[in-house]
């Protein structure tokens with residue numbers, strides 16, 4: 001009898017241990033922000049190669065991770081000449097990957113095509129333009145980007161456009177490299193900015209409020225007639241950095257029917273991280289400087305040093321639980337229908353412990369189960385909430 005009991009206990013614990021794997025596989029999982037496109041172009045890599053050790057993600061690792069739908073970020077900074085042409089170059093890159101790998105990835109136009117693609121065991125891909133500067137003040141370019149598969153646009157990146165102020169310029173107006181073009185110190189959306197939001201609503205392109213300043217956020221919430229996306233941001237109450245969302249903003253997204261996808265960057269998860277990182281970098285300043293003297297960008301120099309002194313840099317990272325705390329917090333004040341995942345993998349230099357790359361995604365599902373989230377809730381968090389917002393934006397286009 002005892003042996004039978006022991007055996008059944010063993011079996012049930014194995015079943016429980018595996019439950020997260022099954023749930024993770026069954027979820028139609030969506031990640032709303034990944035910078036792999038920029039990373040492969042800047043590092044001269046191919047995303048359908050094995051990029052382990054070089055990037056957080058690649059084509060095969062998305063599959064391994066259980067990511068069914070990836071929104072690929074299309075990005076350049078505010079200083080780039082011809083940003084619209086650059087955006088198209090990034091889009092071309094993914095079309096080339098999809099053409100070479102028709103059995104693995106399809107660029108989809110809507111949720112119906114996405115579900116069909118996922119059912120066939122492939123990755124459904126869409127684009128998210130990260131920064132309104134890429135439309136070059138031309139509303140027709142929104143139509144063209146939509147036609148190529150762009151399904152969201154952050155109204156700004158860190159730089160303001162001349163029709164919308166960013167979180168960075170609203171908070172740090174004097175900062176170099178983030179030109180507040182011709183807003184003349186004004187905040188929020190101009191009349192043209194309002195037109196952009198309205199046109200996005202008509203097209204069915206999600207209005208993404210990550211990176212925008214608070215005034216722009218409120219102007220956009222007032223203007224939009226569709227649920228919004230916040231593709232990669234966290235809760236300001238837990239980590240008070242310039243572009244995390246304050247409680248009133250989180251509640252407003254819930255009221256609008258929108259969704260906030262969590263960013264995995266250690267510095268947006270844990271406010272103590274930046275201090276620890278500065279001390280670490282200061283202790284390796286000589287090496288970083290010599291790398292930069294070869295013409296290397298600061299971020300790449302930092303990532304080389306980070307991997308060279310792995311044990312030391314690992315200790316700087318917040319625990320996985322700190323990321324989950326942001327999720328709990330948003331659920332507490334907005335509800336489980338308004339949160340999702342927007343890792344920012346391949347656009348960040350540090351992520352929480354255990355989230356070394358995209359393949360660690362199932363650990364989040366495991367942690368959600370351990371925190372008492374039901375299977376139904378996990379399906380919502382891992383993708384269902386995004387699918388609801390996308391469907392609402394596709395309606396009455």
Ligand SMILES: [Zn+2]
Nearest residue numbers: 130211232347
């Ligand atoms: Zn970003």
